[in-house]
Amino acid sequence: MAKILIVGTGGVGTIAGLSLTQHGNEVTFVVRSNFEELKKTGYNIESCDHGDQKNWKPHRMVNSVQEAIAAGEKYDYVLVAMKALPDVFSTADIIRPVVESSPDVAIVLFQNGLNIEEPIVEAFPKNVCISGVSMIGSTNLGAGEIHQAEPDYVKIGYFDNGSDKAAQEKRAKEFVQAYGPKFAHYVDDVVYHRWRKLLYNSTFNTICSITRMDSGRLWLNGVSDSLIRPAMGEIRAIAKADGHVLTEEDEDYMIDSDGEVYYKPSMLVDVEKGNLMEMEVILKAPLDVAKKHNVPTPILSVVYELLKCLQFQLKEAKGMVELPEKLARKSALH
Incomplete structure (x- = not known):
């Protein structure tokens, strides 16, 4: 069982959390919008992969990355599924507290775009950076209503940080198993x-x-x-x-x-x-x-x-x- 922190719990992040929990992992959501309501009611999910999930919740919901580590929790992976907006904020700065508190944490990027891994590797050169290219069709309709119309299908690979390639590959393949081989597939060339x-x-x-x-x-x-x-x-x-x-x-x-x-x-x-x-x-x-x-x-x-x-x-x-x-x-x- 892996301990996984998910930052960004919209259409993509919520389905990722659902898959990870169903494969026996302990998942914590960082929820910024509608936190109190979602903590009480959970998510209502219509999923072509997982069926209807009423009032579904991960193992834990917190309001910030700082709260996620407040009691000294350590994580195996931090999965980032929030929008990539480098002209507005730094993803590296947002996840820095959890990386510093969990030195061996692997960083998983379920974000759109090209070369999004480079600032992460630059900020955290000792942490494995796993890149995930998701082809899912999942929409956050608001207030915890998630509609997944197209199957989850994620290509997973490591973004080379200059360390031992075999170790990076091993960590990426371990995440594939944690996510579920039905939905995640390891690839050699994720770029x-x-x-x-x-x-x-x-x-x-x-x-x-x-x-x-x-x-x-x-x-x-x-x-x-x-x-x-x-x-x-x-x-x-x-x-x-x-x-x-x-x-x-x-x-x-x-x-x-x-x-x-x-x-x-x-x-x-x-x-x-x-x-x-x-x-x-x-x-x-x-x-x-x-x-x-x-x-x-x-x-x-x-x-x-x-x-x-x-x-x-x-x-x-x-x-x-x-x-x-x-x-x-x-x-x-x-």
Whole structure:
């Protein structure tokens, strides 16, 4: 039995916690929103993998990472399933207390995006960093209501921190067993799978957010072929320049991955809720790689600039942007 702390208990983190508890592990949730209510009532989960779970609770719920270690608890893994927003906060800073109190803890990242592991390895070079690429379709509807419509399927691998590779691989494979081999699978090249997921996240996720349309409506408008597919071609070109070959079959799979439903990608759901978007790790990170290798990205570059405008609106609505009374703008017209 492993002791696991989960930070980020939305659609992905809650189902991860459910799977881990059902496989005999002791799971603690860090719950920030609706803590008192959820501590009393638990979660109501509709899951295509686990069935309906009414008033389900992990072994323990706490309100902060500090509370999770207050009584001297030690953890084998800290699983991070919160949004990756490096332009807003540092994931490393959030989990630092548990890493310092559990020196042998392995850090598991169930987050979207590319190169999210690098700041973790830099901050905690002695801890094994396990990268998880989740293809689950699970949504937090609010107030502990979780709807999982698509099966849990996580690719697990270690992100090399320069220490003994066999030891890192062993720790990652142990986590696969803890999670359940039905839902988690060990892979040698987890970075490749991050690139593969970007075929969807850098295109459908971003363009659905800008247009406020679900993937089904984009498909009905022909945008899947006229805009999404060429944007996927840019991701494939960047990945190839970085040493990871994505195929046309990968592209076709992502185009058709939402099946017959009118699916709202997570970034669109965030925008509708007024939440900030993971645009830096999902789109800016691959664009940085493109710049490094001189790969042209005419579509994705425009998409990113539009996302910057949308993110600015979201930040302004949250009071995170202070606007000057007058603009110090210079123009040849004045």
